[in-house]
Every structure is written in structure tokens, then in C-alpha cells.
Amino acid sequence: MIINQIAVFLENRSGRICEFARVLKDANINIQTMNIADTSEYGILRAITDDNEKAIRVLKENGFNTASTDLIGFQVADKPGEMHKVLQLLDQEKINISYLYSYAQVGSNTAAILLKVDSPDLAIRLLTHNGVKSF
């Protein structure tokens, strides 16, 4: 399934991440996932919220360069070998992964995997065909 994500460019300046969170708080938007890819001079913060459209609007108004990106999401059992199974399937079809993040879903014995790949439609068909549950 396609899952929308926001991505924010953050130059390396103290207080920028906190400012990001403040803007969402003031707009009463809930952050569901958030992670940062960092370099020495800037980072890209990626997040999923309960209202991405509104989040992008308020972030832009507050001077954040913000992108909207579609990811694909899957749910697997929270046990050894599950990540490998997904990656191996993608590898066999030579589907490139730009980035990936995953988290365990507390209390349900399942884990979520979110990916950005170069051919999302093919990846969804391939994984669901092989019994990986779409998110």
C-alpha cells in the first residue's frame, strides 16, 4: 500500500528540529513516525503524521522546504528472518531501495517496513504475490 510521507530539509543549525516539532504542535498535528538522515551540514527529516497535507502547508508557511513523497508499506511478523525475506525478494528482481525504515508495532507481534524504491508498483505486486502483507 502507498503511504504518504513528508520530508523536510534542515540545515545544520541549533533549534531547527525543535522548531519543526513546534510548528506541528501548534497546528495540532500528531507525528506518527519520524527519523533523520544526517550529513555534516544538513539533514533530511522524514515523518508521517495524521494529516500530511496540513503539515506540509504549515511547514511551508514557516519557512521549511518540505516535500511530499509516496512510500510503500508492509507488515511482517516481528521475528527473525522477516526483513531478510522482503529484501531478498526485492534484490532478486533488482529493485533498488533509496531508503527504508521499520519499527515494531508494540503489543501486536508485528512490524512495519516502509520503503522508497525505484519501481513501487512492481515491488507491491512482487511482495503481495509472495505473501507479504501490505500495510
Added chain:
Amino acid sequence: MTKYFNPKMECMAKEEKYLLQSERLRIVVKRVFENVKWYREKMLNIGVYPEDINTIDDIEKLPFTEKHDLRDNYPFGSFAVPKKQIVRVHASSGTTGKLTVVGYTKKDIEDWAECCARGLYSVGAGEDSTIHIAYGYGLFTGGLGMHYGGELIGATVVPASSGNTPRQIMLINDFSADTLCCTPSYAIHMAEEALKLGLNPKNFPLKYGIFGAEPWSEEMRRQIQELYSLKAYDIYGLSEISGPGVATECEHQCGPHVQDDFFYPEIIDSVTEKQVKNGEKGELVFTTLSKEGMPLIRYRTRDISSIISEPCACGRTSVRLSKITGRYDDMMIVRGVNVFPSQIESALVGCDSQVSSKFMVVLNRVNNLDTMDIEVELLPGVAFDEIKSVQLLTQKVHSVVTSAIGVSANIKLVSNGTFKYIEGEKVKKVKDNRKI
């Protein structure tokens, strides 16, 4: 059809202009010699007297005036008339803290207004125009200078001054302004803000943009003309000489026409202090030919330009200035290479549709080596979710900027809105942290 505000002066034959300039120079030198103690001492030091000055060609015999002369004689030591004849003062702030003060008599204000009026006519504005002035009003000469020029031609003047961009956008549209006066960087900023508000600046009623108070490039002119439906004209001026309107472009956009019956320009080599050959680049020097309050002889502007003496298609006989390409004061020496902020700015304008021309240079010295970081603002709406896209853009900006300035700089992209350009004011674009 070309309209002249003062055809007699603007289209005067060269020989006649020469005689007029010579006569005015004789008078102004005498007045300064008699009334300004520090300049008289400069002349006496090199043994030059007013009677040595006969024609405008004798100007080279005269000593220069520099900004520090004005600061050293703060506040009123450079005035050539008793203070009761001064009807207005302006002042510009300097990086050293002390203000440079200028004083005007009633006639000086009238002459200055005429210069601005001639400039407004030369771009096409007239009595039916509505002129929106977004230069700061106050001690800065930008606002009031154009204001008086606008009133003199009988136009409707909107003294918007600086600040509150959404309100400026509203006023321009609601009052149907056809003429906009501000800094070129503010014109771009205002267009970006309008786009953020969902308004297309192309639909604004503006026809003429008169931009100055900072160096700008042909690339910026193109960018402004693409953003708006107006033609962008260059205006030159500085408070020491009077203010905006010392020189303004005509409809042909081929370099500002100097009001050379009022101000005599020279280009000198800033090191040898000799006049350069006709048409060569160097430091722009001005002599005020008819000012009463604070006449200045051979004032070194620190601006870099050249003089174009070929006749212009508009019929005006005045000399023109080539685009000011930088200021000696802004010049950075980075690892032995001379770099001007204006070079970086024009490289950025033509570089990529994802970056703006707003930037900040940060210079440091690490292990006796200069480092140059250039922080470049992204345009609004530009976004990334992958590091590699940022890297690609950074590399592109790096290669364009480096080839423009001839020295390698570390490019750091920053979010849109990082640099708060204060409307109507000159922008600081360099932070030099080097301890030399």
C-alpha cells in the same frame, strides 16, 4: 516617444556642456576652498589654488575627498554654508559606527528632485503615473529622494517606505502603481512573497521598475523582468553626492545617464589614483558641480564602473555609467583572489531553478588558509526526500559559483527564508571571521 524633463540640459551639445561644467567647477572649487577648512588644507598641502582651475580638465589637479574625511569632520564640518541655510540632513550608517552626514540647502533639494524627475521621465513615467516607493524613508536618502522627484513630475506618489511586504503588494495593486522604486533584491523578494500568497506578479499593474542602492547584474534584470510584466531600470546614487538619481537609465536600458551638468564623473585607477583611459573600468569618482550645502570635490565612491561616452539613441548627450560591478569596500580577498559578492549573485541567478540569489558568504581562516563557505537559500517549494538530490544540487551550485569567482567555495544550502533581507536597506552578504 522620448520625453525629456529638461531638454535644454539633457540634450545640450558636448561643447556647450564642457563650458558649463568648467564654469561650475571654478565656482564650486572656490566655494569649497573658502568655506571648508579641511578641504582648503588639502589644496594648500599640494599647492593648488582656485585660480589654477580653469576648465573641467583641470579637475585632475585637485585632491580627492574620501569617506573618512566626512567622518573625521562629523557632523557638520564639511558644510560650505552656515547651518541656518541647511534645510535638511540625511545620514548613512557605516560599518565603523560613525554616521556620514550630508546637508542640503533649499536649492540642493530642488536640484536633487530635478535629477530624480529627469530619471523618472527617462524610464517612461509621467504625470499620470502612480509611483510606489518602497525605499526606506528617513535618514536614508532612497525614499525622500524619489518622493520629491515624483511630486515634481506631477505623479501620484505612494510613500510606502520599507517593511510589511504583504501590505506593499496590496498597495501596488489597489492603487494601480505603474512605477516601483526599491532595491532589486527587494523586488525579487516581493515577487517571491506574492507567489507564496498565490498572486502572480506578472498580473501587477507595474510597467516601470527603478532599482538601485546596491549593485545588481544583467541576470537579475532578466529575472525581475521575467517575474513581473515591467521593464527594470538601473538608478545610481549615493547620499554623499545627493542621493538616488545621480544617474538613471533611459528606455534603452544601456547604462544610467549621469546628470552631468550637476555631477562630474571620473574613473580612476584605485591604486595609482590616475584617470584611466576612456571606457576602462576603475573606481568611480564624483564632483558635485552645483551643490551649495555640502559640495564635494573628487569624492571616491569605491564603486567600480566605467564611463560610456558614445551617444545614446534616446538623444540625451550625457555620459553613461556601465553597470556597477561591485564595490572596493565589498571586495574580499580569498586566498589571493579578488572576489565580489556581485559575482556570486549573478552566478546564482543563472544557476538552477531550485536556488535563489540570496546568500551569505562566511570567511574563516583555518591553519593559515582562508576558507569560504557560501550559504545559499533554496527557493520556496523546492524539496528533497533523498540526500543524493541535495548533493547533486550542491555540486551543481559549487561548479557554477567556483567558475564564476575563480576560487573554490564550500556551498551550503539553507532553507528558504533564512536570510531576512530588510526591505529598502542595503544587505550585508559577507561575514568575515578571519583574524588577520
